Amino acid sequence: MYKYDEYDHAMVDARVAEFSDQVRRRLAGEITEDQFKPLRLMNGLYLQLHAYMLRVAVPYGTLDSRQMRMLAHIARKYDRDYGHFTTRQNIQYNWIKLEDAPAILEDLASVEMHAIQTSGNCIRNISSDQWAGAAADEITDPRPWAELLRQWSSFHPEFSYLPRKFKIAVIAANEDRAAMRLHDIGIQIVDKDGQHGAAFYVGGGMGRTPMIAPLIKDFVPLDDMLSYAEACLRVYNRYGRRDNIYKARIKILIHELGADEYRRQVEEEFKHVKSLGIDPPKAEFDRIAAQFAPPPLDASAPDAIDRSDPDFAVWVDQNVAAHKVSGHAIVNISLKPIGGIPGDASSAQIDLMADLAEKYSHDELRVTHAQNIVLPHVRKADLYAVWQALDAAGLATPNLDLISDIIACPGLDYCSLANARSIPVAQKIATRFSDLGRQKELGELKLKISGCINACGHHHAGHIGILGVDRKGTENYQLSLGGSGAEDVSLGTITGPGFDEDGVVDAIERVTDKYLAERTEGERFVDTFRRVGMAPFKEAIYG
């Protein structure tokens, strides 16, 4: 785990002091809301449907038990005893009081956390693979590079007022668990002839104009990574559309210029940028990387798992993944109990997960873009104890990547931009498909729901996606099929006219029935969809 150095501490502490004073001035009437709004947004404080909302960054989704406990403490002391984990590996609190915000930020700073750059037209929290450092299939741990990008992007003076928000993801495995190509910049650390470099995919995104990022450069030597990122952003900062908020993201610029022309401009800029000495000396990178050294895992730990408890065995099969060190495993904790609110966890649950991480996972936890939590380094021999503790706290739902492991944005229950509610739809679908045998029969099926076209719930990337729209003041839901945020990235296609809340649940059942009827051996839902196309599904839905 990265530990703040004196500069990190000084930056965050100074910002807490500055924002505390801004809050004081706002409450004293020295500044208006118009003046205050951009200041609070820079500190992650939104005004949402029911109160202020605070978004706290979890850099590349990694945190330790002490930090996790602080998240529980904040939920308990300042909010209503729960938090919402988001698709950008952050946590949101929905009931924050303005007068408490300075104290919360101080508490966060005490465990090396903050809410800086979780809003605004700047480089946001760098996201990554939630299995980084543990995954059997990664070529290296991507987090040192993510941390380097975090340091580079924090308070970057040139990129604090970009045309629009900017999201970067870094991965180092062929399996994409971070929706890398749906980011403004997606970086994949790759191996070429024994050398590691960064493949740069630029100009992806969701929102109202979803786009898959084209490959801009297949191999940037890692010694040039920051300079190359700087060049990518400079071209965007110079030519991105500031006149039209709907065309302001980098994806639109690259789409309009064409990937080749954008690449040419980046390369040109890069030649100049490289002369500025932005990339850190090797010693500095090594200092960062050393802090991500793998925990001391005993590779001779027993590999066998006692599966005599059938409920435990079901959970192991669904929620436990392969670790790179034998005798160990990656535990995925589902925050999607049937009928629950996707991504929500109570203070007590957050504390419990922190305790389990401390005891069984070398003090580490991860937040996933699918709104779940991971214990990355668990001995196989400890899995049963971990499962028992999770089960007692309602955290052992064995549904990872199944139809009830739904991504859902807060929607109209919490979000002021929403057109329709997302959460009740997720609850109804999970309840309809609650039978685990049926879910397993359907296999991997990624269902994602957004309450408006901003697509915070990744609906474009859902094998099944649902978008809430406002139809003359009532909630209506559009269904799309065939998206993916993984390495087989694709954007979903809308099926046709929308549905009401119950109608969309029925339609999904017709879609899954059709899939079961059409699929061939070994095909996932999305594979069948790609093979047979929309027509049979449309027929099944609309008759």
Add this chain to the structure above:
Amino acid sequence: MKLLTGNDLKTGFVTWWTGADWSLHIEDAADVGEAGEAILAAEEGARRVNAPYIINGEQTADGPRPAHIKDRIRALGPTVRPDLTLKPADPAAGDWVI
């Protein structure tokens, strides 16, 4: 009818203009007719409310209700957490929201 709503500056809680003050309860909301803009300007200036705006509402037997679903959800609280709404003990409290 026209209603005024916003959020309390300090707590962020949803509030409704009662004709003289701000209340957490939609039942207390008053029809402001054409006077909305003037009241908003004065109240925002006095820092008694944050980000206020005017909405359409309708009078019902149980009191005023916002016309749009979004403000009805604001009036009570998240539909998925009845325990966190203004009337956690009343299972029927949200019947009019959706």
